[in-house]
Amino acid sequence: MKKKIIVVFTLLVMLINGCSLDSDPAVVTDEVTIIAPSSVGGGWDLTARTIQDILISENLLDGDIRVMNKIGAGGELGWKYTKQQKDHVLAINSSLLITNNLLGQSKLTYKDFTPIATLATEWEVVIVSKDSSISSAKSLMENLKKTPHAYKIGVSPRLGNDDQLSFVLASKQAGLPPEELEFFVYENSGQVVDALLKKQIDVATMTLSEAKKYYDLNQVKLLVISSKERLNELPEIPTWSEEGIELVFEHWRGIMGPPNMTKDEIQFWDRTIGEMVKTEKWQQTLQKYMWNDFYKNSSETSKFLDEQAKLYEVLMGG
Structure with missing residues (x-):
């Protein structure tokens, strides 16, 4: 009887806390697409394919992951496409997302997207x-x-x-x-x-x-x-x-998602990208391309983008 009471109590605690037998379910289990808003071989493309390789080889993602090159208008076409998506689509970004807007070359701003991470500088x-x-x-x-x-x-x-x-x-x-x-x-x-x-x-x-x-x-x-x-x-x-x-x-590069991503999705990518940058393979990538580790999670990246927008406004207006 005592054993039965303990089991019932444990199940009640799990239900109250919103837990399941898998306490950390993956939000993303189907195909993920990373948009490289440039042709193959460029910095954005290299970053996207590096992420793809590590997420697959280190088993950090349950679903498939592919890289799609959306070329044109200095990143604009790839980022417009990303903004319109509702499924699991991410895009590589850089300061051009900010400067395109400051120069009047784009109506898009970093605020039109969900910040996921800042990855590295070079x-x-x-x-x-x-x-x-x-x-x-x-x-x-x-x-x-x-x-x-x-x-x-x-x-x-x-x-x-x-x-x-x-x-x-x-x-x-x-x-x-x-x-x-x-x-x-x-x-x-x-x-x-x-x-x-x-x-x-x-x-x-x-x-x-x-x-x-x-x-x-x-x-x-x-x-x-x-x-x-x-x-x-x-x-x-x-x-x-x-x-x-x-x-x-x-020069920094990061990764972002469409607007209105859920809290669970953001937490999933915080956890997944956070694990990726700890891997030996990511450290080897930094060394190979002479990139500097500059990882920031979603909330840190949001603040960083605000700071960068102000900085570039001064740099380009001075």
Whole structure:
């Protein structure tokens, strides 16, 4: 009789607390789609496929997961698609979600989505072709000051992103009016480098992970990096401060969902992404691409986006 009373009491406690025999049920058990709002091989795509790989290989998700590339308008098409979804769809984002709106290129804002996580940051670099006569970022800026239209500068996927903004901020520091610079926009970093090698442009600005593969192939020179100090992995690459310009600039990427996601869904992704960034495979990814760990959960990301919106408004209005 005593044993029977204990069992009944336990079941009552579970019912009162809203528990079940599986106390932590997965919210997402069917197919998940991650939108990479760019072509294959870009930073957004690389981030999406890395998440896909780790969630599958580490058994962090019960359902299937796929990556869908929605290309166009500097992320706009992919993010518009994400906003319209009600099923399990997430999208990779970056500061371009904020700057597109500030530049009047999009009506979308970060407030149109559910923040899921901020994942990592990386540094910006300036590159030239291997046989370019440009030997340093300092000489580049000095030449641009004399003749602003002397060099064509490549950027992707849209004006107003961190690639362009980091170069603009450096040029301001050098006393060069940014509006006199000639920027040429390409769909992705691969097209930028292709134009660089074909002499269609003279200089390019992009993230380190996008540029490094071409550097490793001995196709480009890295003139400068936006980090505070030289990287141990690339000790030969000087910082902007070493080139006489006080600039430290980090580019971040994160992940978000459609509006009106439920509390349970948000908690599920907090738990799942939180586990992902603890895995050895994620740490290896950070090391491989020289990304910096910058994980923030949903609520932390919400505050971070508010801060970033104010920051970019100042940077782009100054």
